[in-house]
Amino acid sequence: MKHYLPLALILSLSLSAFAQNQKIEKKIDSVLKLMTLDEKIGQLNQYNGGDATGPITNNASKAKEIRDGKVGAILNIKGAKETRAMQQVAMQSRMKIPLLFGLDVIHGYRVTFPIPLAEAASWDLGSIENAARVAGRETASSGVHWTFAPMVDIARDPRWGRVMEGAGEDTYLGSKIAFARVKGFQGKGLGNLDAVMACVKHFAAYGAAIAGRDYAAVDMSEHTLWEVYLPPFKAALDAGAGTFMNSFNTLNGIPATGNAYLQRDILKGKWKFNGFVVSDWGSIGEMIEHGFAKDKKQAAELAIKAGSDMDMESLSYLPNLAKLVAEKKVPVAVIDDAVRRILRKKFELGLFDDPYRFSNEARQEKELNSPENRKASLQMAEKSIVLLKNNNQVLPLSKNLKKIAVIGPLGKSEKDMQGFWSIAWENDQLVSLYQGLKNKVGDKTELLYAKGCGISDTSKAGFAEALAVAKQADVIVMAVGETLDMSGEAKSKTNIHMPGVQEDLIKAMQATGKPVVVLVMAGRPLIFNWTADNVPAIMYTWWLGSEAGNAMANVLFGDYNPAGKLPMTFPRDEGQIPLYYNYLSTGRPAKNDEETVYRSGYLDSPNSPKFAFGYGLSYTTFEYSNLKLSATQLKMDGKIEVSFTLKNTGKYDGEEVAQLYLQDKFASVVRPVKELKDFRKVFLKAGESKKITFLIDKDKLSFYNQQLKWAAEAGDFKLLIGTASNNIKLEQDFVLVE
Known part of the structure; x- marks a missing residue:
């Protein structure tokens, strides 16, 4: 009999889930029958409620609109007390339909984890899922139901600032990570008090923006769309993702927000997605700027028909959908379908049974910033570090060193370790490289420090002090790269070389004859050819989150042996971009980097990257x-x-x-x-x-x-x-x- 028990159990669970789904569908029918058209349209309206991301909505009558049933969701409200207070306003409405609270929890909530691109460098699916699990628990404990993550866009162009938010260039790796992150956020399923609803973004092909310029057009073949860019979205859906977010870009001339092929035919049709689609911030109204809609009324018509269920902050649906229904331009059935999808998730979350069930201050106090959560962040940070070079076994450092010089503009930085797209907190606990080394060596080793220069400085005035400090040390540890505001949304760049005179500072330190270890901290692949060719030891540490300094110290001294592998190709020059390992075969392939005459290559550069996809060293072999x-x-x-x-x-x-x-x-x-x-x-x-x-x-x-x-x-x-x-x-x- 024991051979048949698993099948019987699976069948029992399936029947139970089916019965539960049928029960929810009947409840949705009951609610829909009682709602006015205006109340239905209200469920499709999402407002900004705070200043965590984006501008604050200047709307003095927001509370009245919630009471009038004109708001279905709020973003950028966090905290058990705050969400409870706003939910109490919703409970004063005629229908008493609870609000959904959403927040951009991209790489951690109270405890910050490495940026997603760094986590991808771990190639450790269990750890990536656990990072999202911790973030999900912390977020849910603060009364937030919904995170606008994971971003699963395939990105082959490091000029695009949002590469930091995804899993890199590869479809297979990206799909595995998308699945893991959804599982982490949603845990054992929606409705559990330690889980948040995932929102997979940006549907679709946002990562292929022309020239790496954020919000720009995307133009690609159907074949490339299906083979390269859609699979991570399907993997996230297979993991049970509750919602999707459409993207700002046009795809082959059609804005994704108004793209019925993407949202109706593929997502809700072929893939049978039963959750809802939310627009990106203001993207419905932005179809006017695209030249796809003449005004917000037409934008609302195009978006709702195309399958965009919820309007995030463009104020297009609320004033226009009732008119469009009256004019018979939008069928009520289309409105009902969108409302049904949103209500379904509210029922699955258990909000109709108890609108305040996630807003528990005692649970929040226990969960936030727990030692276990910080330990998980530390372990994820260690796994995310990529050892790019270690000539002559400079690393790991000896624990018997007498003096270590920490040189560079990021040596004592705490805030930059948090990285872009992180949650703002007062009295945050972030560990700099300098503090991490101090925690590691204690009083045994003297730590020296000099900034040397700022991130984007053109002046070398600080070099003299840095040289004087460096000459006293047994080894020089350099902290260089980007500040947290140099990669992320709206952070596209034409020049991804190491900013300012930082590489000149590295040259000056290398000239001392002392052993030099360079730690590059950034949100994207940078170009640093001289350093790569001349410095004996280099680690790419990205932005590692709350425990950044401790993680870097553990790896520098060999208490953790680095095992990270690059999830994106690092170019030699911007002229090679887009550069990725799985390019299509050509009829005239370059035989090697030298033999490129009448072959597919460059006159002034090898085809090969500086560091290839999948590359990363270890202290062992x-x-x-x-x-x-x-x-x-x-x-x-x-x-x-x-x-x-x-x-x-x-x-x-x-x-x-x-x-x-x-x-x-x-x-x-x-x-x-x-x-x-x-x-x-x-x-x-x-x-x-x-x-x-x-x-x-x-x-x-x-x-x-x-x-x-x-x-x-x-x-x-x-x-x-x-x-x-x-x-x-x-x-x-x-x-x-x-």
Whole structure:
């Protein structure tokens, strides 16, 4: 009988969920029947309620509108006391429909985690899910029901400031991370008091903005849309994401906010999404600026028909939808569908049973900034650091050093460690690099400090002091990069070289002859070619959050062995952008970086990046060997087991991210030179070996064909396994047969 229990349990749970869903649908029917048209339209209206992000709405009658049933959701209100007070206003309305409270919880709530791009560098799905889990618990304890995350846009252009908010350039890795973050935010499901509703954004293709310029147009083939940009959204939906947010951009000439193909045909049609879609801030009204709508009335008509259910802050739906219904331009059924989707989530959250159930001050006090949550942030920060270079084993640092010089504009910065898109708090607890090192070495080692220059300084006036300090030290640890306001929304740049004279400061420190370790802190890939070529030890530390300094100190001294891998390609120059590892094959490929005459290359630069996707070093070394395939022919309904031996050949315990890539040698649609299709993060003690196994099936070999159907085609494939996209250790051909 025990073999049948799991199936019986699954069937029982499915029937229970079905019964619960049917019960909710009946309740929605009952509420809808009692609502006036104006009250229905009110549910589609979202206002800003605070100053956490965006401008404060200047609306003196906001409370009256809530009482009149003209508001369905509020964003930027946080705190159990504050949300309870606003919910009490909603309970004075005729229908007493509770408000939804939303907030941009992008990488942590009270405890700040590394920026999402940094978390992606961990390639650690369990830790990424746990980071979102902690953020979800903290957020829910403060009376907030809904986070506008995760952002799952694929980003291949580091000029775009919002790369910091996503998972990088790769569709496979991005899809896995999207799934993990939704699971983390939503926990065991909506309605649990330790979970918040996820909002997947930005639907769709926002990350492909032309020239990397925020809010700019997107123009791409249907094939690229389906194969590269849509899969992370589908993965998030499969994880159970409650809501989606549309994007500011046009897609092939149609604003996403008014794009029925995206919202009706794909999301709500083909994918059967039963949640609701919220506009991005003001994006319905912005269709006027796009030249797609002549006024807010027409914008409202286009958006609601296209499937945008909730209007965030554009004030387009509230004054216009009733008129459009009266004019028979918008059917009541379209309004009802949007309202039904919003009410469904309010019922699932349990807000009709108890509108105040998330606004519990005692629970909030217990949850916020707990030692366990800070520990989770520290562990995530350690895992996010990428070791780019370690010539002559400069790292890890000896714990017997007498003097360490901390040099650079970010050495004592606390606020910048928080990164862009973080929640503002009074008396925040952020750990700078200097403080982290001080916590680590105590009184055993003397810490020296000089700023040297500001982030964007053109003056070298501070170099002399920095040199005087550096010459006293046994080792120089440099903290350089960007401030938190240099990457993020509306932070596009044409020049992503290290700002100001920071690299000149690095040159001056290198000239002292002392060992130099450079820590680059930023929200995007930066260009620092001289440093990369000349400095012996470099770590990319992004913006690591509340425990940044402690995490950096742990890695510098070897208490944590870095294992991060880059989720985005680092270019040599802006002229290479967009640059990504899985580019399409060309008829005249460059044989190498030198042989580019009448080949696809540049006169003045190699094609290759400075640091490739998937790249990252460790204090130890790993050996790949003994590749075995269970078969060299794969049938459409079969599987091939791939195994190899991974050995830690160094003297430190450590983790390695073994990456599996596939190349489709010929197909009805030209395929990328290689595609990530699996990976495994493995911990090995010094000298330890493990057998690592991957499975290859038809799905891993499938793609969108000329008819935009997901299918696999018989033919020749190459299997590639390695430590980075450009560092393949094992490879073998195999064949897919009919």
